[in-house]
Each structure stands twice: as C-alpha cells, then as structure tokens.
C-alpha cells in the first residue's frame with residue numbers, strides 16, 4: 516500500500532503451485548481475477564496452475580470457473596479461459612512434471628503478443644512441507660532466473676526449520692525475488708491501523724501504555740477443518756494462525772512510527788523492530804491451548820491427536836511504549852462466530868467520574884471483510900439524571916467516500932507485481948517471530964483442553980484477560 520507506485524510489468528505469467536487446493540480455490544484464484552477486473556494486472560497475463568493431479572487444461576479451467584462462481588467477484592465479464600493452462604504431475608528437482616514445457620509455451624506466446632519477455636510470478640499455495648522441494652525444483656529446472664516467488668505462510672514450522680528453509684531459499688533466489696506473504700497484512704482493516712494512528716492525533720497520542728490497559732487481537736472462526744484435515748493436523752492453530760497472522764497484526768499495532776510511511780523499507784523496519792521486542796512466550800503462565808470436541812472423529816485425524824484447534828496467548832512487547840501492557844491473542848476453529856477484531860482497552864478515567872463507569876472505553880478495529888472502526892465510549896444517558904451509558908460510534912470503511920475496498924490477496928498480489936514489499940515479511944522478522952514462539956513448541960507446551968463446538972473455547976482462557984474480559988464473547 517504505502518509505496519510511490521512503481522510500474523507494472525508489461526506482461527506476466529502467474530504459476531500457481533497447489534492450484535487444486537483450498538487456498539487457491541477460495542482466495543488466490545478469485546484475487547488474481549479481482550486484480551485483473553480492477554485494471555491492476557498487466558495487459559497481457561496468463562495463469563498456469565500446477566499440482567499433482569492429472570488434469571487437462573479444460574479440467575483446470577472448470578475448477579477456475581467454479582472457484583470464481585463461488586467467489587464474491589463471480590466470473591468477470593470477458594473472462595478468457597484460453598489464458599489459463601494446467602501443468603500436472605507435481606514438481607520437484609527430480610521430476611519436473613509438465614511445468615517446464617507448459618511454461619515455455621506460455622512465455623513464447625506472451626513474447627509474441629506483448630513483444631517483451633514476461634515476468635514470471637510463482638505463487639506457492641502449498642503446505643509448508645512442500646516449500647523446499649518446489650524451491651529446489653525452481654533452481655534445478657532453471658525456472659528461478661528473474662522470477663518472483665510468493666511463499667505462503669507458515670514459512671517454516673519452527674525456529675530450526677525456518678532457518679533451513681531460508682538458507683535453501685537464499686541458495687536459489689535473491690531476497691528481492693522473495694515475497695513471504697501473510698494475507699492479514701493485506702486486509703483493509705489492518706492497513707488502516709497506521710493511518711488511524713499517524714493521521715489522527717486523537718489516537719496517535721493515546722497509542723501507548725500511558726492510556727492503554729490491554730490490546731486484544733481476537734480471531735475466532737466458526738470454520739471446520741474437515742476439508743483440510745491433513746494440512747491442519749500437521750499444523751494446528753498456533754502454527755497456522757498465531758506465529759503468523761496474529762503476530763504480524765500485533766507487530767502492526769505495536770510498531771514505532773516509521774520514518775516514512777511511503778517507503779517500504781521504513782515500514783518493514785518499524786514493524787519488524789516490534790517483532791524483535793516480543794518476549795518469548797511463557798507456555799505455562801501465558802498460553803491456553805484447546806481442541807474442539809469431535810476433532811479426532813474427522814477422517815485423517817488420529818484418535819489420540821493432541822493437536823491444538825484453539826490458542827489464547829498473553830504476549831508481552833518489551834518496548835518503552837508497551838512495557839507492562841498485555842497483548843492478548845486468541846483464535847480457534849469451530850468457535851461461536853467468525854470475526855476478526857483488534858480492541859485497545861483504555862485505562863479508566865481519573866477525575867470526577869473515576870470508579871463510576873462499568874465498561875472501559877475501547878478503540879476497535881474490525882479487520883474482517885472490508886473493515887470497520889468502532890469506538891466504545893461513555894455518554895450521558897439522555898434524560899434528566901446524570902447517569903451513564905456505553906455507546907458505539909461506527910465507521911465502516913466501505914462507506915468512505917471514493918473508497919473501493921480491495922481483498923487482501925488482490926492487494927498483495929498487486930504489490931508483488933509492482934515489487935512493493937511493505938506488507939511482506941523479511942527473514943529477519945520471521946526469525947524474531949519464531950524465537951518468541953519457540954517455547955510453545957518445547958516440553959512445556961500445555962495439553963490442549965477440550966471445548967464444545969460453537970463456544971468461545973476452553974474456560975481456562977478467561978484468566979489471561981483479567982482484570983478485564985475478552986471483549987468478544989460471553
């Protein structure tokens with residue numbers, strides 16, 4: 516978002532690894548077409564889907580069409596299936612499958628139409644276990660040269676595996692070719708945090724321990740995991756969501772003001788300095804894990820699985836601004852509802868009304884969908900008496916005049932195309948995230964506690980929010 520908008524390439528081939536998976540279908544394929552629909556794609560572009568399944572081009576085009584039909588965008592007018600190709604048979608260093616041949620054909624076709632060599636954008640929408648093999652394959656088959664490569668999260672599954680993966684990636688690619696994506700950073704609501712703060716002194720001046728008691732970053736999901744049990748059982752809630760999305764959002768809230776909000780390097784440096792100040796989690800005092808009842812009945816999940824489907828954590832950010840302010844992070848599957856919210860819980864007032872108000876004031880940033888800002892304030896209850904009522908002032912970001920919200924993947928794919936790295940993570944930043952997360956993967960990892968589907972998770976998580984309560988929920 517913040518850059519001075521460098522130019523788009525003349526033409527591009529997007530190679531989508533994991534093209535038959537959940538992420539590709541629900542998010543990446545619709546996002547690519549949204550980028551096109553908004554006129555943000557190069558005039559000449561092609562999509563090559565790559566996966567193990569044996570499909571022909573038409574079979575994959577049917578999958579793409581079905582994904583678009585299910586999406587909010589729908590099938591854009593003038594959608595051209597002939598711009599979509601499929602390369603099956605998987606892709607590793609040892610066995611390149613059909614990709615090199617199909618890609619060579621598509622590049623030649625684009626060279627003929629656009630008159631320039633297309634940029635190749637490889638998008639790895641695959642589980643973390645597959646990143647290394649595909650990266651080696653890109654090097655071995657000469658497909659890394661000049662390409663940009665988007666890696667999904669989690670980039671590594673522990674501090675050690677992150678180090679190994681990053682070393683391998685650096686053997687094959689230079690840092691400016693690598694885009695480590697975390698789509699929460701692309702959400703309108705998350706991008707608005709720094710504008711809310713740096714453009715409005717009202718908020719900027721309160722953004723510290725002087726005024727804030729707690730920061731809550733709450734991402735309950737009602738979603739099941741049955742359609743991606745293999746991925747989920749290998750990953751779990753903490754790795755899937757906490758060390759990735761929730762830590763990045765916490766970094767976005769906790770950052771010091773960047774020197775220049777339009778300079779990607781300044782923005783990344785500020786966010787990642789905050790990540791480096793995360794104190795390593797204390798798994799005993801500060802973490803509650805949960806597993807929803809019925810998880811082990813899902814096909815593909817072992818009956819004795821101790822994988823977490825819920826995590827609540829109290830994170831400490833050891834900077835001058837935030838020392839002593841808990842960042843409460845919570846997420847889980849099969850919870851009471853789906854939403855995504857940051858709540859800054861403000862300290863109680865002092866002065867003539869000290870001790871009289873039952874609800875704390877809050878600044879809430881909802882980052883689900885198009886995003887919303889809500890202020891929880893206290894007003895005089897209209898009427899003859901001096902009594903008080905909690906009130907909410909709400910600004911929906913899709914109501915902002917002239918605004919046209921963009922979905923997170925579309926926003927980030929566009930950034931990768933123009934080479935803007937502000938909202939991507941660096942290896943240094945992820946190293947810091949995994950360092951803070953590491954104790955949760957050690958011997959002190961707590962056992963997940965059971966919770967009933969449709970609830971707010973194990974009751975044990977309540978204590979983390981004391982002396983307040985989780986602002987979402989019962």
Ligand SMILES: NC(=O)C1=CN([C@@H]2O[C@H](COP(=O)(O)OP(=O)(O)OC[C@H]3O[C@@H](n4cnc5c(N)ncnc54)[C@H](OP(=O)(O)O)[C@@H]3O)[C@@H](O)[C@H]2O)C=CC1
Pocket residue numbers: 532533534535536537538539541565566567568605640641642643644645667668669698742743746755
């Ligand atoms: N689903 C979601 O909501 C989101 C997922 N993500 C991330 O996206 C990635 C993929 O997740 P998701 O789509 O849910 O997973 P799925 O299991 O639904 O799909 C994975 C895809 O990757 C391919 N794949 C699986 N194993 C391998 C392997 N060993 N080597 C190469 N390809 C493989 C599969 O195709 P085939 O085996 O046929 O090649 C399939 O197309 C994960 O890293 C996840 O963290 C990020 C944001 C949201």
Ligand SMILES: O=C1O[C@H](COP(=O)(O)O)[C@@H](O)[C@H](O)[C@H]1O
Pocket residue numbers: 736738755
């Ligand atoms: O990365 C992931 O994100 C989704 C939630 O993303 P959303 O923006 O669609 O709400 C989560 O369900 C999934 O488990 C995880 O892999």
